[in-house]
Amino acid sequence: MNRIYLTPETSRVLSKTIKIGVPVAIQSALVAILALADVLMVGNFGKEATAAVGLASKWHFVAIMIMAGLSTASSILVAQYWGKGDRSTTKAVTLMAAKTGVWILIPVTAAFIIFSNYILNLQTRDIDVIALGSDYLIYASPVLILTHLVIVVESTLRSTGDSFSPLVIAAITIVINISLNYCLINGIYTLEPMGVAGAALATTISRAVQIIVFLGYLGLRQHWLKNTNISNLHTKGLHKKYVSLAIPAVSGAVLWAIGTMLYQVIFGHMGTLELAVFSTLGPFESLCFSLFFGLSVACSVIIGQHLGCAEFNDAQVVSRLFTRTFAILGIATTVILLVFQPWFLSGLGLNTPNYTLLSKPAMTLLSIAVSLKMLNMVIINGILRAGGENKFCLQMDFIAMWLFGLPFTAIAAFILHLDFEQVYAMMLLEEVIKLTLCWRRYNKNLWLRNLTEPVSV
Template sequence: MKRIYLTPETSAVLSKTIRIGVPVAIQSALVAILALADVLMVGNFGKEATAAVGLASKWHFVAIMIMAGLSTASSILVAQYWGKGERSTTKAITLLAAKAGIWILIPVTTIFIVFSDNILSLQTRDIEVIALGSDYLLYASPVLILTHLVIVLESTLRSTGDSFSPLVIATITIIVNIALNYCLINGIYVIEPMGVAGAALATTISRATQIIIFFSYLGFKQHWLKSTNINALDVKGLHKKYISLAIPAVSGAVLWAIGTMLYQVIFGRMGTLELAVFSTIGPFESLCFSLFFGLSVACSVIIGQHLGCAEFTNAKAVSKLFTRTFAILGIATTVILLVFQPWFLSALGLDNSEYASLSKPAMTLLSIAVSLKMLNMIIINGILRAGGENKFCLQMDFIAMWMFGLPFTAIAAFILHLSFGQVYAMMLLEEVIKLTLCWRRYNKHLWLRDLTVSAHI
């Protein structure tokens, strides 16, 4: 039998992928488990509580996408400048991203508190769901700014090769969050059961804990993020370069997040039962992808550092390795989800007579679509964005989601009055369009750019 040997280059990429990707994958899985735990724990209070958490968290998801866009722009530059060994520049970029997010999120948080009833009524007509969702937004109001600071710090550390520290801090935080969930949602001793509001308060307290631990860690270690001097930098020029990446990144992220929320509006208008099933499958889907999200982050960091050093041939080789790997992993995941579907539905509490007719076809479709979604994940987040292709990604999201996914899903639900499973299938049309557009762009190799020296981004 012929033996297969790894080349030194492939071995180096594999080693770096494991070092960066595995901690990110574990952390992402833990975050997804936490989101799923929120849904399942409040499920004891009825399908209205489950739907309320799903709806309110979608608005937070929109805000988190703003943060994701800002941190995506910073991580692109951080990875490339870190490849050049410029610590002061990476710190300056991190501070730019942190400040930009705070200025944006203060008014966003205010809107969520003051107009919670109004914005939730856009998603559902159920008065009880709206009331519970408003409580969630109120008690979780400080979370957004705290979460942004965490996301920016984690993004910078990962882009400079340190994924382990964010994992350890996040693990502590998640353990605290789950414990607080149990105590505040269900009540314990002198604490009265708070239900949906308890889930939100637990998230707020645990996120504040995470920030305290983060800054304590940076101070104790005399981390370069704390000690590096940036006074001599051309901050104005760096600010312009960051903004040119951040605007399309944030616009694309928000556009995608609002579109995702509109999908939930469609299912919410179909009925509370449909919304409850959709809200339960969502975190499970996130858990599936979180296991591979770390690999896409590793891909982005490795490619970004190669591009920052103008090592375009190496960057192209890494991209091919990751796309092939994700194609194989996607097919394997589809098979696993289909084979063990009854077990997964049972674990999610979606196998009873009330939910089964809706959950089974949706889970089957999700299992099949996983392969497409994973390939899109690595091409978009791992490769194209590493080369600063944020403007293309913005255009691609608009075409795939707003010109195909959302219109076809809405038509299926409200004009053709199709079943839950058929409407869910129309939503997945978006992934087919994305893959078609992204694969074409990937093969043009326009993403092979050193952004640290480019005059135009």
């Protein structure tokens, strides 16, 4: 069996992982805390407000997954071209992703504003929840395009080894967002409480501030992303590469986002209390994943740069190091969540008699599933996607979620009429299927590809 020793190469990988992964992990944690703060702050306005934020934010999540798919495709190419030392092509890929997203998100934003009531009516029958969720969509939708630009720039900076700058700028933005949340949601001085709409407006304002700070940072630093000349670069072949990666990446991300939203629809039709518990656990789960997301980004960047230089053996060594690390950390996280479960439930406001009957077994299931989800994260996002395996990831997501997870969860809820915790358990079947498919694909080594090689046009 292959062993990984603490060689100079391994030490270098660990150092680079810390440099890239820790800032990303901190930023992910801050974003998750912000999402959790939204839910907890509007919770003072009742379970309808909590459910409304959960529902409306899922539609934004679908839009963000479009952005994530586009930035995933660009980050794969950016990491490999940066590893090859090609700054011009790196910038061209970034601009390509930014422009594509803007054109896609203009009609999406318009649809969210014009058809907000009809959209939310698909998820719940509660009139109050629909009205509150509609306010959230209307106030927050204009920020989608700015969010996309931020995500693309952050993705490029991380893929070129700079994850500290996005962290600092995001931290400033999140402090502003939480401060505005407090003022706009609850009201201050002569400002009337806006509730759910206030949470959305705070997000819009803070995101606008973030893009302004980013533009100022790139200008003041005379950053390569701003100053690199690409006027003489032929991008037809590059565009073909980007599209071949972007289409399956966006399709997979949107399918996954819609599937996640359909899980929420299932719990929404089970009852408002069930929906409130599900909506509160979601941001908490994201917070648990934040450390691992940072490590998976570092894994993807390091592997991608090795692949861009055709250093396939080094890429394999890094992949083995990360899979073992994720397995150990996933188990440790499960143990921590189980041991300190009462404290977590109390912090989430889910320890009251109304909530405990549902939240306690759901938290137990979530704790157990964390290990599977973490291992899936590093194999899919950290390894397979780094080698351009986006088509396989699309097929895998469709099989795991749409052929197993969603049908079994819906059957458990609407045909067998099982209890909340049993329905929640059915949802986790998806992760078992994913791990089975992804582990098999990983061991085939088909992801060991250099994507910077010329293609015919």
